[in-house]
Amino acid sequence: xxxxxxxxxxxILKGEYHKDKTNSKNIKKVNVYRWNPSDGKNPxxxxxxxxxxxxxxxxxxxxxxxxxxxxPSLTFRRSCAHGxxxxxxxxxxxxxxxxxxxxxxxxxxxxxxxxxPHLKVIKDLIGDLSGLYKQYESIQPxxxxxxxxxxxxxxxxxxxxxxxLDGHYECILCACCSTSCPSYWWNGDKYLGxxxxxxxxxxxxxxxxDERKERLKKVADELKLYRCHTIMNCTNSCPKGLNPAKxxxxxxxxxxxx
Amino acid sequence: MYEKNPLSPHLQIxxxxxxxxxxxxxxxxxxxxxxxxxxxxxxxxxLFFGEENxxxxxxxxxxxxxxxxxxxxCWSFSFHALNEIRxxxxxxxxxxxxxxxxxxxxxxxxxxxxxxxxIYLIGKNYI
Numbered sequence: 599x600x601x602x603x604x605x606x607x608x609x610i611l612k613g614e615y616h617k618d619k620t621n622s623k624n625i626k627k628v629n630v631y632r633w634n635p636s637d638g639k640n641p642x643x644x645x646x647x648x649x650x651x652x653x654x655x656x657x658x659x660x661x662x663x664x665x666x667x668x669x670p671s672l673t674f675r676r677s678c679a680h681g682x683x684x685x686x687x688x689x690x691x692x693x694x695x696x697x698x699x700x701x702x703x704x705x706x707x708x709x710x711x712x713x714x715p716h717l718k719v720i721k722d723l724i725g726d727l728s729g730l731y732k733q734y735e736s737i738q739p740x741x742x743x744x745x746x747x748x749x750x751x752x753x754x755x756x757x758x759x760x761x762x763l764d765g766h767y768e769c770i771l772c773a774c775c776s777t778s779c780p781s782y783w784w785n786g787d788k789y790l791g792x793x794x795x796x797x798x799x800x801x802x803x804x805x806x807x808d809e810r811k812e813r814l815k816k817v818a819d820e821l822k823l824y825r826c827h828t829i830m831n832c833t834n835s836c837p838k839g840l841n842p843a844k845x846x847x848x849x850x851x852x853x854x855x856x
Numbered sequence: 857m858y859e860k861n862p863l864s865p866h867l868q869i870x871x872x873x874x875x876x877x878x879x880x881x882x883x884x885x886x887x888x889x890x891x892x893x894x895x896x897x898x899x900x901x902x903l904f905f906g907e908e909n910x911x912x913x914x915x916x917x918x919x920x921x922x923x924x925x926x927x928x929x930c931w932s933f934s935f936h937a938l939n940e941i942r943x944x945x946x947x948x949x950x951x952x953x954x955x956x957x958x959x960x961x962x963x964x965x966x967x968x969x970x971x972x973x974x975i976y977l978i979g980k981n982y983i
Contacts (some may be wrong), residue, residue: 600865602867604862604865605862607860607862608863608864631864631865633862635860635913636861640862641862689864689870691871692869692870695872710869712864712865712869714864715865715866715869716863716864716866717863717864718861718862718863718864719862719863719864720861726861778870780867780876782943783866783867805867808887827879828879828943828946829875829876829879830873830875830879830954831870831873831874833952833954833957834875834876834954841953843952843954844952844953847946847952848949850947851947851949853947854947
């Protein structure tokens with residue numbers, strides 16, 4: 599059921615204000631969503647004054663600066679720090695993106711940082727993505743072929759067939775798209791969401807795969823696929839510049855044309 | 857443990873884009889149109905039951921509120937029709953690029969106003 603308001607325990611309170619101690623003239627106010635699982639309180643927005651004269655260009659640099667110099671309890675995921683792993687996906691200035699490739703110089707005024715939308719928060723900026731991973735598993739994202747391995751023969755693919763996977767295999771599963779999708783917010787338990795459907799399309803489209811028909815049949819479902827109403831928030835938010843909306847549209851077209 | 861974890865904010869904080877704004881408008885306008893068509897049907901049926909009904913409805917529609925309603929409905933029908941064409945093109949597999957969808961979105965918005973005004977003017981002057 600669609601619930602537009604946040605539940606009682608998720609209402610956001612005003613948090614602490616951390617004043618700048620470096621007497622810097624170039625200050626940016628950074629509002630960060632905080633929730634501590636051990637104090638039993640509601641989530642809050644903490645405001646940090648960050649000295650921009652001594653800070654790197656990316657939003658992740660700001661988060662590190664806060665963690666290193668102001669509040670070490672700030673919690674967020676990150677790993678590679680250059681847009682390859684997808685760990686640091688979060689909602690920055692209203693749009694989901696990777697904090698490690700998002701430049702804060704693009705953002706005028708105060709900087710608002712939230713976890714990915716409509717997820718159960720584990721701590722601060724970390725959302726629980728286990729539901730998404732389960733859905734990813736459900737589309738069986740591995741090659742399924744009639745070969746048994748006895749043939750001792752590699753599966754060949756023409757350059758043209760290989761090119762069909764471009765724009766799909768690059769997905770790093772950061773979940774920016776899925777958690778930007780209103781349909782996924784309201785029906786996240788049943789609707790697969792853009793990230794998983796993009797991957798479904800990638801496997802349907804792989805010339806080496808022998809279960810194209812079964813895969814298509816499995817995904818052809820009122821709730822799993824057709825909850826996509828081409829809102830395009832997914833494509834707008836993808837930090838890798840991919841187009842999940844187009845992939846979902848292509849699956850729908852395949853199902854309609856046979 | 858899982859029950860007490862809060863839900864991260866969604867609608868409250870997510871930035872609006874042309875695409876999402878058009879999508880929700882399309883839905884709302886669709887509901888309005890369905891109600892409007894039903895009412896127009898009742899209007900036509902009521903004509904079978906005498907002239908007074910016609911006079912009554914005429915007086916409503918010629919008032920300021922009535923005129924506003926007519927123009928608003930011209931717009932809501934135009935918008936829905938144009939955006940539906942956009943959806944149709946998507947269903948054929950075209951126009952998913954970010955840039956293209958943004959351009960078609962803007963065309964839909966501008967076009968809906970142009971179409972609404974022209975429908976109103978044509979209706980007023982020639983029918």
